[in-house]
Amino acid sequence: MSIDVAINHRLGGFTIDATFRSGAGLTALFGRSGAGKTTVVNAVAGLLRPEQGRVTVDGQVLLDTQRGIVVPPHRRRIGYVFQEGRLFPHLSVRQNLGFGRWFQRHQHRFGSFADTVELLGIGHLLERRPGSLSGGEKQRVAIGRALLASPRLLLMDEPLASLDEARKAEILPYIERLRDAFGLPILYVSHSVPEIARLATTVVVLADGRVERCGPPAALMADPDLFPLMGRHEGGALLAARILAHDPIDELTELEVTGGRLWVPLVEAPIGTQLRVRIRARDVILAAAPPVGLSALNCLPATVVEIGALDQPIVDVKLVSGDDFILARITRRSLRVLALEPGRPVHAVLKSIAVGRRDIGRDEHLAEGGSGKD
Amino acid sequence: MLQLSPEEWTAVALSIRVAGWATLLSLPLGIATALLLARRRFWGRELLNGLVHLPLILPPVVTGYMLLLLFGRRGPIGSLLEETFGIVLAFRWTGAVLACAIMAFPLMVRAIRLAVEAVDPKLEQAAGTLGANRLWTFATITLPLILPGVIAGAILAFAKAMGEFGATITFVSSIPGETQTIPSAIYALIQVPGGEAGALRLTAVSIAVAMAALLASEAVARLVARRIADR
Numbered sequence: 001m002s003i004d005v006a007i008n009h010r011l012g013g014f015t016i017d018a019t020f021r022s023g024a025g026l027t028a029l030f031g032r033s034g035a036g037k038t039t040v041v042n043a044v045a046g047l048l049r050p051e052q053g054r055v056t057v058d059g060q061v062l063l064d065t066q067r068g069i070v071v072p073p074h075r076r077r078i079g080y081v082f083q084e085g086r087l088f089p090h091l092s093v094r095q096n097l098g099f100g101r102w103f104q105r106h107q108h109r110f111g112s113f114a115d116t117v118e119l120l121g122i123g124h125l126l127e128r129r130p131g132s133l134s135g136g137e138k139q140r141v142a143i144g145r146a147l148l149a150s151p152r153l154l155l156m157d158e159p160l161a162s163l164d165e166a167r168k169a170e171i172l173p174y175i176e177r178l179r180d181a182f183g184l185p186i187l188y189v190s191h192s193v194p195e196i197a198r199l200a201t202t203v204v205v206l207a208d209g210r211v212e213r214c215g216p217p218a219a220l221m222a223d224p225d226l227f228p229l230m231g232r233h234e235g236g237a238l239l240a241a242r243i244l245a246h247d248p249i250d251e252l253t254e255l256e257v258t259g260g261r262l263w264v265p266l267v268e269a270p271i272g273t274q275l276r277v278r279i280r281a282r283d284v285i286l287a288a289a290p291p292v293g294l295s296a297l298n299c300l301p302a303t304v305v306e307i308g309a310l311d312q313p314i315v316d317v318k319l320v321s322g323d324d325f326i327l328a329r330i331t332r333r334s335l336r337v338l339a340l341e342p343g344r345p346v347h348a349v350l351k352s353i354a355v356g357r358r359d360i361g362r363d364e365h366l367a368e369g370g371s372g373k374d
Numbered sequence: 375m376l377q378l379s380p381e382e383w384t385a386v387a388l389s390i391r392v393a394g395w396a397t398l399l400s401l402p403l404g405i406a407t408a409l410l411l412a413r414r415r416f417w418g419r420e421l422l423n424g425l426v427h428l429p430l431i432l433p434p435v436v437t438g439y440m441l442l443l444l445f446g447r448r449g450p451i452g453s454l455l456e457e458t459f460g461i462v463l464a465f466r467w468t469g470a471v472l473a474c475a476i477m478a479f480p481l482m483v484r485a486i487r488l489a490v491e492a493v494d495p496k497l498e499q500a501a502g503t504l505g506a507n508r509l510w511t512f513a514t515i516t517l518p519l520i521l522p523g524v525i526a527g528a529i530l531a532f533a534k535a536m537g538e539f540g541a542t543i544t545f546v547s548s549i550p551g552e553t554q555t556i557p558s559a560i561y562a563l564i565q566v567p568g569g570e571a572g573a574l575r576l577t578a579v580s581i582a583v584a585m586a587a588l589l590a591s592e593a594v595a596r597l598v599a600r601r602i603a604d605r
Contacts, residue, residue, distance in 0.1 A: 045503055047503070072502070073503050074503070074506055078503065086496055088497060089519075100504035102505075104505060145504065146503075149503075
């Protein structure tokens with residue numbers, strides 16, 4: 001499985017010149033609004049014809065402006081989940097779901113109609129019309145509609161952007177299941193760090209129409225250079241973890257990471273489940289000696305590897321703990337008082353409650369490196 | 375007094391036949407023109423728009439006279455039609471169909487065009503990504519969504535065709551049983567002494583038909599809208 005995209009397109013005074021290559025799993029196109037993310041996915045879907053470009057999926061050329069190849073959207077077999085759902089208002093949910101199957105002559109199907117309806121939990125909505133559905137229900141129907149057309153690649157353009165936190169939490173597990181259980185390659189547009197941290201196998205960072213970085217999420221998240229793009233609040237490291245034990249009395253779960261153990265609020269998953277955990281840089285406290293008498297439950301031994309720019313009152317410190325990177329965001333004064341420098345051993349302290357439910361995602365692949373490049 | 379005479383019945387039946395055919399035959403062209411004007415940007419779009427609307431602005435007599443010049447037996451199109459297909463339009467009921475269709479066309483196109491403009495092209499894009507080509511997208515998405523406008527346009531065109539007078543009488547005259555529709559029959563009746571009662575009866579018929587058409591158009595549009603809308 002491979003997706004190759006090279007697009008050069010002018011939109012007003014703005015030029016998009018994006019080239020990237022990705023493989024199986026979920027490839028996140030990350031960037032601020034106006035970075036050109038939607039233009040790229042529209043070109044992949046065939047809804048926009050770039051001035052110059054080449055798009056191949058699994059070796060099949062869908063667009064090659066030099067050779068004059070432009071496969072029309074309806075023959076690309078690329079599913080598209082739009083930000084606004086775009087359900088057909090005059091058709092019932094059942095008819096919306098079945099729409100793509102009318103035109104499908106291929107046998108490669110991702111599960112039957114019943115399986116898909118069950119996976120997305122939309123069985124009780126089948127006879128209703130889209131107008132009466134909630135935002136979260138609409139998006140689940142839109143995902144089901146795209147899946148049932150049996151695409152070879154699924155595009156999702158900020159599918160959660162118009163939803164509140166509760167609805168997002170409702171849909172995220174479904175997207176994880178598409179990625180893991182169906183093995184469907186997904187190109188996912190988002191400007192939300194939590195979503196990317198939780199879902200991505202590969203991250204393509206777009207800025208001003210150009211590909212700034214491309215790589216596995218753990219490496220990119222730990223890169224202080226990308227902090228300005230991720231935002232002060234959301235930047236942080238991504239760790240592969242495994243569930244070791246549950247403590248039902250205190251409602252906590254113990255996780256194993258390469259640098260030690262972490263207690264986090266109860267995760268509803270069996271022991272042994274592979275997870276990915278995002279730890280925001282601003283939630284990490286650094287201690288020069290092992291702390292005593294603290295309410296924080298987690299303390300990972302770590303070593304300073306890199307110290308960010310010193311021209312701001314707040315400094316990003318990159319640590320290594322086991323095989324994982326952790327980022328800590330501390331004041332310049334703390335840096336001076338603790339006399340931190342690369343090579344210096346420290347203790348990274350983390351409150352359990354700093355890790356929220358949306359920071360923990362299921363993942364079978366991150367532990368193996370999860371570069372997704374093949 | 376309220377009983378229609380056989381001649382008056384003939385006029386009513388002929389009017390319905392002419393208006394029905396005029397509506398039916400111009401409907402596909404009306405939908406195509408509305409789509410073209412609403413969706414496509416092409417050279418001469420304003421020209422086409424003007425041409426479609428011309429019969430609305432021109433004196434109907436002028437339209438009728440132009441039809442006579444073009445489609446008359448010695449006109450360039452009329453003679454061609456007669457030589458190749460043996461079709462004669464001038465002074466025949468088929469000519470009345472043509473005159474009514476042209477006069478009603480702007481109303482039909484306007485109603486359908488409004489409906490087309492209300493359809494979000496993003497829905498059509500979505501249908502494309504699901505594997506539907508343009509034709510299927512039109513049949514399964516666009517057409518059902520513009521249906522209220524199509525029905526409203528058809529009914530408006532039918533009512534307009536029922537009442538068309540100037541262009542019809544100029545092009546095909548007022549031959550009882552062949553081209554004498556309700557309006558020309560009323561006109562003929564009020565030209566002769568003692569014709570007022572007949573004219574009044576046909577006037578009542580005209581009002582009833584127009585009112586029924588308007589009510590039907592509203593009712594059907596509401597029904598379709600409810601089917602499409604949030605439920």
